[in-house]
Amino acid sequence: MNIQQTPSAAPKADVSPQQPRRAVRADFQTEDDKDMLRAARDLTKDLGEAKPGIYWPDMLLSAGVGYAGIATAILSSNTIIAVVAGVVASLAMYRALMFIHELTHIKSDALPGFRLGWNLMVGIPMLTPSFMYEGVHVIHHKRTQYGTIEDPEYLPLALMKPWSLPAFVLVALLAPLALIIRFGILVPLGWIIPPVRTFVWQRFSSLSINPDFRRKPPTGKLINRARWQEIGASVWAIAVLLSPLVFDWRPILIALAIFSVTAVLNQLRTLVAHLWENEGDPMTVTAQFLDSVNVPPPGPIAEVWAPVGLRYHALHHLMPSMPYHDLPETHRRLKKELGENSTYDGANHAGMFPLVGRIARSTMMR
Secondary structure, X not given: OOOOOOOOOOOOOOOOOOOOOOOOHHHXXXXXXXXXXXXXXXXOOOOOOOOHHHHHHHHHHXXXXXXXXXXXXXXXXXXXXXXXXXXXXXXXXXXXXXXXXHHXXXXXXXXXXXXXXXXXXXXXXXXXXXHHOOOXXXXXXXXXXXXXXXXXXXXXXXXXXXXXXXXXXXXXXXXXXXXXXXXXXHHHHHHHOHHHHHHHHHHHOOOOOOOOOOOOOOOOOHHHHHHHHHHHHHHHHHHHHXXXXXXXXXXXXXXXXXXXXHHHHHHHHHHOOEOOOOOOOXXXXXXXXXXXXXXXXXXXXXXXXXXOOOOEHHHHHHOOOOOHHHHHHHXXXXXXXXXXXXXXXXXXXXXXXXXXXXXXXXXXXX
């Protein structure tokens, strides 16, 4: 008799879909993702023109709100009103200050008068004239220098000791005082003692975080720009130092506190602008992109702590000359074309706190 036996049930295979691995810097350390670079070029041919009708109102409104907030904080006798006004002023002046980043990338004839206007309204009053970024920031974008010892804006923060992170952020509280000393004391001293001027230019004339960076003498148009901007900032710093002789200490202390908050905001943004995982090796454009950070929508909060296009910092490293007002549309097109889990998606992150946690965990593991 033919007896059919029912086979015993075989163990079920795990058919749950695996999450695709996120693209990381090491995947493209020596070879670019040419499809992504080609898409970035082909999809944005109609973008890239800096529009004065966006730059000027944005900068002027930000600066105007900032100065109104400073005045309110100084003049108000109500503590709550003064604190709220100070917070608003810090955020507004922070946005106005971040246009220094745009000045280093836009063509000199793209926005007539904008560099001069920004320096007179924001750069010199905040003792951060544009020469401190021009000629320095471009090194950060060079393929052979990004993330190396020659990069003024890179430190392997994720590979350092845990205490380095709070120290990196909190030192920014001293930035306004350091700038007053730089322009109000050291610059006039350098006019008398040339070695002091050389020292100040090399060590304290660039917005850099790399302590080993030494700035070279200015060349071309930057020579005259640096001269008049430094003189203007020096005159302003001396006036600030002498102001308590005319007024009391309250105005200058409140203004310094507001600018200190602005400096800390910028330092926090810098902390999460990259993943800071490179140990000095040259990288491809794609590797630089993946070592940098986008914090795209949804969520409006990133526009507060990473204003003027800096929430698309990785995309900016992919396309440095793209004006900030075109970055959202550029991101939308690339995201749609390349899709989820693409190389492009590897640089998109959820927000500041997850990024800070990632860097902190990396330091603690070491």
